[in-house]
Amino acid sequence: MAYVDLCDDPAAVRRIFLDLQLASADEQVRAQPLAGGVSSGIYRVDLRSGSYCVKQALPRLKVAKEWLVPVERVFSEIAYLQVVQGIVPGRVPQVLGQDEASKSFVMPFLGPEYRNWKAQLLAGRVDTEVARALGAVLGRIHAQTADEGALAGRFATDANFHALRLEPYLVETAREHPALSDRLLALVDRTARTQRVLVHGDVSPKNVLVGPEGPVLLDAECAWFGDPAFDVAFCLNHLLLKAAHLPAHLIDLLASYRVFAAAYLQEVEWEPRAGLESRVATLLPALTLARIDGKSPVEYLGEPQRRAVRRVAIALLQQAPCSIEDIAVHWTREFKA
Ligand SMILES: Nc1ncnc2c1ncn2[C@@H]1O[C@H](COP(=O)(O)OP(=O)(O)O)[C@@H](O)[C@H]1O
Ligand SMILES: [Mg+2]
Numbered sequence: 001m002a003y004v005d006l007c008d009d010p011a012a013v014r015r016i017f018l019d020l021q022l023a024s025a026d027e028q029v030r031a032q033p034l035a036g037g038v039s040s041g042i043y044r045v046d047l048r049s050g051s052y053c054v055k056q057a058l059p060r061l062k063v064a065k066e067w068l069v070p071v072e073r074v075f076s077e078i079a080y081l082q083v084v085q086g087i088v089p090g091r092v093p094q095v096l097g098q099d100e101a102s103k104s105f106v107m108p109f110l111g112p113e114y115r116n117w118k119a120q121l122l123a124g125r126v127d128t129e130v131a132r133a134l135g136a137v138l139g140r141i142h143a144q145t146a147d148e149g150a151l152a153g154r155f156a157t158d159a160n161f162h163a164l165r166l167e168p169y170l171v172e173t174a175r176e177h178p179a180l181s182d183r184l185l186a187l188v189d190r191t192a193r194t195q196r197v198l199v200h201g202d203v204s205p206k207n208v209l210v211g212p213e214g215p216v217l218l219d220a221e222c223a224w225f226g227d228p229a230f231d232v233a234f235c236l237n238h239l240l241l242k243a244a245h246l247p248a249h250l251i252d253l254l255a256s257y258r259v260f261a262a263a264y265l266q267e268v269e270w271e272p273r274a275g276l277e278s279r280v281a282t283l284l285p286a287l288t289l290a291r292i293d294g295k296s297p298v299e300y301l302g303e304p305q306r307r308a309v310r311r312v313a314i315a316l317l318q319q320a321p322c323s324i325e326d327i328a329v330h331w332t333r334e335f336k337a
Contacts, residue, residue: 004102006031006056007041012102013054020097020106023047039221040074044109051109053093056102057221071103073164073221076157078105080220083151083198087144091137092217110209110216117215118205121242122300124249131256132263133214134235138203139267142228145198146270152225155198161224165201166192168295170286176293183317187286194227194279196270203235205242229279232264236280236324237287240331241298244309247337254328261324281324285316308334 004012013031017023031043031054041056057074075098084092093107117130145151166188174184201222209216236257243253261280265273291298292310301309312334316327 005041006043006054006102006104007033009102012099013043013045016054016097016099016102016104016106017045017047017052019099022049022052022096022106041104046109051111052096053107053109054104055107056104070160070163073157073160074098074103074105076155076160076223077219077221079154080198080200080223081107083145084141084217084220088137088140090213091215092220110211114209114211114216116206117208117210118238120210121205121239121249121253122246124246126249126252126256127210128252128256128259130208130210130215131239131260134203134208134217135260135263136267137215137217138200138231138235139264141200142197142231143267143269145225146196146228148198151198152195155223155225157224158192158226161199161201161222161226162192164222165224165230169290170294172294173286173290177289177314180289180314180317184286187283190279191227191230191283194229195225197225197228199224199226199228200231201234203231204238205235227279228268229276229283232261232276232280233283233287235260236284236327237291240284240288240327241291241301241309243331244305244335245300247335250332250336254332257328258325277324278321281322281327284324284327285313289313289317 006013010031014023014029017029018025023029027047029045029047031045034042034044040058043054045052045054057071059071078095078098081092081095085094093110096106096108098105170184170188174181200217200220201224202219203217207217207219209218239253239257239260243250246253265277268276288309292306292313312330316322316330
């Protein structure tokens, strides 16, 4: 069936909710767009049976540089949410139904008692318990999916992961930094070849809602059976970037960085911790540099901070190997108020 953009097609939204028996025939079904998505249409729908969120994959991401991705990735996201609901119930939104034609799915709308973690961090409200809980959740997801052949087959989304993650972040950064190209492309190669666990692929504070029971992880459209180091380094990178942005909160942000890593590493039993930690520590500065010079630059850093982050990330990349703790120490030295 043809792809319909839900934004232009209220009848399609209505049909989805009628088919799922979440709306009754006499009810108005209105979809209000939610802010924040870069890769999807995301809408809130309030009905007598409850409040819902519909997410539809878009063919083009809303970022500055050209970035096209297939809409079928929504089915990886749905599958990820379903698998993970079985491992850590309540730590991802429940999938209430899906619509093949519009490449969309429905989940409960998580209301005002859920706060976006990125917004909290940027406002200087840094609760290390959120980082600890998220590290443990991520570790349990990886531990429970490690070396599961059926999941490796279901999430063999290598092309999607390359298009959404490795290419725009690391390959693009290699183009911008020819002197670091060999090192960055070796990291791309290592990451692509390390296939051990179900990776989320976008463990970013903007994709975490902090609720009464703890963090809820959203937005699994980069789901891939691959290298656990990617999820860990990706999340730690966000904490480093926020520490560079908010020197007054650097101590708490780096405490969050440390407890996230420690809580995560406690769950690691499918491979030696030291090896995984070393992959995280080598990938992390590459991801940091990628948020300066890749296709998805971080939006909240000013030019002087961007230059400082670039310099430290390059130094860390060149001095590899280092540890997760070494990176925190460097960061403190450079950015402490
Ligand atoms: N179930 C939900 N309930 C409430 N808000 C949600 C829900 N799902 C997503 N959101 C909000 O919409 C934003 C975008 O959703 P997300 O799945 O991250 O889409 P994208 O892939 O476009 O980033 C999230 O950051 C969050 O603030
Ligand atoms: Mg998102």
